Amino acid sequence: xxxxxxxxxxxxxxxxxxxxxxxxxxxxxxxxxxxxxxxxxxxxxxxxxxxxxxxxxxxxxxxxxxxxxxxxxxxxxxxxxxxxxxxxxxxxxxxxxxxxxxxxxxxxxxxxxx
Amino acid sequence: xxxxxxxxxxxxxxxxxxxxxxxxxxxxxxxxxxxxxxxxxxxxxxxxxxxxxxxxxxxxxxxxxxxxxxxxxxxxxxxxxxxxxxxxxxxxxxxxxxxxxxxxxxxxxxxx
Numbered sequence: 001x002x003x004x005x006x007x008x009x010x011x012x013x014x015x016x017x018x019x020x021x022x023x024x025x026x027x028x029x030x031x032x033x034x035x036x037x038x039x040x041x042x043x044x045x046x047x048x049x050x051x052x053x054x055x056x057x058x059x060x061x062x063x064x065x066x067x068x069x070x071x072x073x074x075x076x077x078x079x080x081x082x083x084x085x086x087x088x089x090x091x092x093x094x095x096x097x098x099x100x101x102x103x104x105x106x107x108x109x110x111x112x113x114x
Numbered sequence: 115x116x117x118x119x120x121x122x123x124x125x126x127x128x129x130x131x132x133x134x135x136x137x138x139x140x141x142x143x144x145x146x147x148x149x150x151x152x153x154x155x156x157x158x159x160x161x162x163x164x165x166x167x168x169x170x171x172x173x174x175x176x177x178x179x180x181x182x183x184x185x186x187x188x189x190x191x192x193x194x195x196x197x198x199x200x201x202x203x204x205x206x207x208x209x210x211x212x213x214x215x216x217x218x219x220x221x222x223x224x225x226x
Contacts, residue, residue: 014215035216043205102148
């Protein structure tokens with residue numbers, strides 16, 4: 001089944017404790033992206049990747065890191081999480097270049113930073 | 115940052131009625147517009163990707179039109195059903211950009 005998976009789905013952590021949210025897709029998509037969703041705001045892009053070893057900042061990259069060592073995986077790293085990073089996070093992927101084709105979203109990761 | 119406006123923010127419609135809502139975006143440097151449906155406790159799913167002025171796309175009872183010159187798109191739902199209850203997101207893409215900018219969405223509730 002074609003899908004985007006994220007782990008964990010739910011996470012409660014404390015300020016400053018490094019964490020990684022994994023994202024994997026099995027559709028051989030070139031483009032992958034991370035978004036966060038906060039109440040009253042639309043989906044905001046954190047980082048995106050056009051292909052292996054090619055990543056770039058989105059609109060809200062502060063406090064996050066990403067890597068794209070393999071085509072299928074695009075982990076989101078929070079080196080020192082803070083409470084303002086409490087949010088619902090989505091990973092998405094698509095064929096080709098970003099925005100030109102429909103994006104497939106993962107199930108979401110709900111993160112709470114205490 | 116691209117300014118994307120969706121209206122109304124929320125909408126309650128009786129089952130069987132038809133409805134529509136709007137996505138407005140800057141018309142300069144337009145390349146494509148995406149519509150997504152986001153049901154509660156699920157993840158967004160693509161409905162349409164539209165690129166041409168005057169484009170009209172249809173999927174079952176849902177259709178969308180695009181006016182790139184004036185910078186808006188309409189989403190129509192004919193004969194609303196309870197399963198249409200969701201938040202509908204639009205996201206335009208500018209030429210040369212590599213990322214979508216999402217609107218805040220229109221939350222649609224269908225009353226049985």
